[in-house]
Amino acid sequence: MLAQTTLGFLGAGAMAEALIRGVLAAGLVAPDRIWVTNRSNRERLESLARRFGVRTTPRKAEVVAAADLLVVACKPKDVPDLLAEVGRLTRPGQVLLSVAAGVPTRRFLDEVTPGVQVVRAMPNTSCLVRESATAICGAPGTGPEALALARELLGAVGRVVEVPEDLMDAVTGLSGSGPAYVYLMVEAMEQAGVQVGLDSRVARELAVQTLLGAARMLVETGADPAVLRQQVTSPGGTTMAGLQVLREMGFAEALARAVARAAERSRELGALVAAPQATGG
Incomplete structure (x- = not known):
């Protein structure tokens, strides 16, 4: 076509x-x-x-x-x-x-x-x-x-x-702005790696490849992310300890608020150009 x-x-x-x-x-x-x-x-x-x-x-x-x-x-x-x-x-x-x-x-x-x-x-x-x-x-x-x-x-x-048009602002908040959330996470992972002794170049390479590998696991297996998370979380292990800190710090809640605010901002910006009279002549 x-x-x-x-x-x-x-x-x-x-x-x-x-x-x-x-x-x-x-x-x-x-x-x-x-x-x-x-x-x-x-x-x-x-x-x-x-x-x-x-x-x-x-x-x-x-x-x-x-x-x-x-x-x-x-x-x-x-x-x-x-x-x-x-x-x-x-x-x-x-x-x-x-x-x-x-x-x-x-x-x-x-x-x-x-x-x-x-x-x-x-x-x-x-x-x-x-x-x-x-x-x-x-x-x-x-x-x-x-x-x-x-x-x-x-x-x-x-x-x-x-999607229906009334969900496009939600899309903006999730996937439109989403790459920036991921980049911020990689920045934080790299900095955390340095703080525990890694060279910054090595920390970035490991963080990026970890993200890429996890994304491919989601795409290629089609598994629910919760299932994949549970598969790598051994009781009393290192992953469980790290996830517990993320929960205590409100990781999921922070992401939810970020998506909601970005979606809200999309609606605000859209309203500025929604009406023909906004052209100023």
Whole structure:
């Protein structure tokens, strides 16, 4: 399906590059079927054209006219101005896929031409290594073919699940912000390793590989994490002693609060760009 689709990226940052890199590496789309534009950074466009062979232009209208699938890959704060500029240049039958965090589908439906099918997505930064955890949802009126197209594109950079839109802020709190929680944990594990006598380089290598191995165990065995935890927790052993400290320090509660606050912040930020009058003209 994607092979016969012309992609148009409105935004040329890290997320756009990750998606471009992913679909090209997977052989899903030819480079000459990918158009890219951005607000003002012409050097960035030249770099993408040189490295990937994609088509670039400073004219957003040209991208909108060429594309079957438009990818809104700008910063959330730039969405109002983008829609004011090109919203009505869209045409019925086009698919608009937004990866702008927190921006609800209704914001796009209010500004694009009737008949455009809108899909909202929340990938995470692991798309840069094609291991994103991504959730998608369709706006009212968006059909299964549009969702399948978005799923195929985003599947080139990781795993994709579909959720109702009212859960997208929860997704942001869990997997959208989740990589940062993991990085903080690795930082803490490395520092703890140093405190018990390890060299910092060795401590980091061990911490990272431990995380990678545990994740692969979860994926490849399909086992419940509680079961895997119990399997490595011997009564009276070292793991039990360490887990007891984490429980006493409120490890699970801290994570729950972090996810909830990040989800709340996603709702707050989304509200700032939810209404058309927020464009300021």
